[in-house]
Amino acid sequence: MDVTASALSPRRKTRQISVGSVKVGGDAPISVQSMTTTKTADVEGTLAQIYALAANGADIVRCTCNDRGAAEGLAQIVPRSPVPIVADIHFHVEMALAALEAGVHGLRLNPGNLRKPEEIKLVASEARDRGVPIRIGVNAGSLHPDIYERFGGATPEALVESARIELAYFEEVGFSDVKISVKASSVATMIAAYRLASATFDRPLHLGVTEAGPLPGGLLKGTAGIATLLAEGIGDTLRYSLTADPVEEAKAGRQLLEVLGLRERKGLDLIACPSCGRAEVDVIKVANEAQAALEALNLPIQVAVMGCVVNGPGEARHADLGIAAGKKRGHLFIQGQIIRVVPEDEMVEALVEEAKKIVAEGVAVRLAARDVSAEAEAEADRALLLDDRGADANRANERIAQIRRRTEG
Numbered sequence: 370m371d372v373t374a375s376a377l378s379p380r381r382k383t384r385q386i387s388v389g390s391v392k393v394g395g396d397a398p399i400s401v402q403s404m405t406t407t408k409t410a411d412v413e414g415t416l417a418q419i420y421a422l423a424a425n426g427a428d429i430v431r432c433t434c435n436d437r438g439a440a441e442g443l444a445q446i447v448p449r450s451p452v453p454i455v456a457d458i459h460f461h462v463e464m465a466l467a468a469l470e471a472g473v474h475g476l477r478l479n480p481g482n483l484r485k486p487e488e489i490k491l492v493a494s495e496a497r498d499r500g501v502p503i504r505i506g507v508n509a510g511s512l513h514p515d516i517y518e519r520f521g522g523a524t525p526e527a528l529v530e531s532a533r534i535e536l537a538y539f540e541e542v543g544f545s546d547v548k549i550s551v552k553a554s555s556v557a558t559m560i561a562a563y564r565l566a567s568a569t570f571d572r573p574l575h576l577g578v579t580e581a582g583p584l585p586g587g588l589l590k591g592t593a594g595i596a597t598l599l600a601e602g603i604g605d606t607l608r609y610s611l612t613a614d615p616v617e618e619a620k621a622g623r624q625l626l627e628v629l630g631l632r633e634r635k636g637l638d639l640i641a642c643p644s645c646g647r648a649e650v651d652v653i654k655v656a657n658e659a660q661a662a663l664e665a666l667n668l669p670i671q672v673a674v675m676g677c678v679v680n681g682p683g684e685a686r687h688a689d690l691g692i693a694a695g696k697k698r699g700h701l702f703i704q705g706q707i708i709r710v711v712p713e714d715e716m717v718e719a720l721v722e723e724a725k726k727i728v729a730e731g732v733a734v735r736l737a738a739r740d741v742s743a744e745a746e747a748e749a750d751r752a753l754l755l756d757d758r759g760a761d762a763n764r765a766n767e768r769i770a771q772i773r774r775r776t777e778g
């Protein structure tokens with residue numbers, strides 16, 4: 370039984386908005402976002418990155434709109450983009466207006482950097498008239514100085530207060546197409562801020578740990594913050610902020626939602642044992658080779674790579690397909706049942722071939738087509754390995770004999 374999704378708290382209800390064709394909040398699937406690192410004025414380069422992000426799981430992509438060239442770039446990028454485009458605005462109201470003119474599907478405003486109430490209300494009025502949503506993107510590192518002083522720092526309460534003030538300006542001009550983020554680079558601060566935001570607002574929340582850094586630490590920090598909140602039912606859209614190719618952000622976001630059971634699996638889920646002294650092959654090498662080959666095919670399948678046949682097929686019996694190493698041979702199995710035994714150097718190839726067949730023909734057909742003698746061969750390998758190592762894995766009998774000789778002598 371899959372208990373993944375039911376192990377999480379029920380999702381908190383938020384108002385739904387639309388960022389172009391992507392709905393955010395309410396009962397809409399939690400969406401994945403990322404941000405381009407190209408100059409937005411470089412239309413072809415930016416579009417190439419947007420396509421790569423979309424192919425790797427991004428539902429919405431943000432581009433900076435920091436100067437006139439960027440705004441002109443957006444006017445060409447938006448109609449050719451496969452996913453909705455959000456313009457990131459910091460200091461200049463003109464850039465927000467130019468991005469709206471360029472036809473973007475959403476804006477992100479940083480209340481710490483665009484501070485004049487008249488300008489904020491002007492942008493909100495323009496967005497209202499065009500039906501374009503805005504994210505109030507509060508960031509602990511660029512909090513409004515007045516709020517920073519009032520709260521004695523970028524506390525969770527200060528971050529939420531910043532969002533509340535901005536939201537009040539929007540509401541003054543009758544604009545309510547809003548989502549909110551209260552990011553911090555401290556995971557603890559970010560978690561507390563989002564919990565408070567969730568209790569304060571009924572608006573969709575965009576989750577993220579800002580400036581999380583390079584891999585693997587950045588991934589860990591992002592996951593610690595985002596996954597904790599998702600497990601509590603908080604969050605409607607998310608972005609990993611990694612100092613890496615943004616494709617890694619899109620992949621991480623998508624994978625996190627898939628492993629939590631919050632989005633359907635679209636691609637490969639490769640599981641592998643951590644390896645141990647029993648392993649009959651270099652598990653890391655085989656797993657990496659299998660991952661590279663299977664990822665290229667983008668098959669929606671769970672595949673296991675296990676280092677030995679003693680525990681492998683049983684421990685990975687929930688996988689659609691797997692391979693476990695025996696004595697110079699690989700045991701290919703489907704849902705724990707051995708279907709074929711292959712030479713060790715053909716393990717990855719056999720795995721890829723079978724993965725394609727399972728996706729094309731289905732598990733039942735592939736199980737029916739299994740080599741009926743494979744189970745007996747596998748059993749013989751298992752027995753051999755147990756004899757070799759399992760029965761006297763630590764050479765206990767030999768040691769006992771040595772001890773006896775010494776003590777008797």
Ligand code: SF4
Pocket residue numbers: 642643644645646647648649675676677678679680681684
């Ligand atoms: S499957 Fe075998 S090799 Fe891998 S960790 Fe388990 S016992 Fe060790």
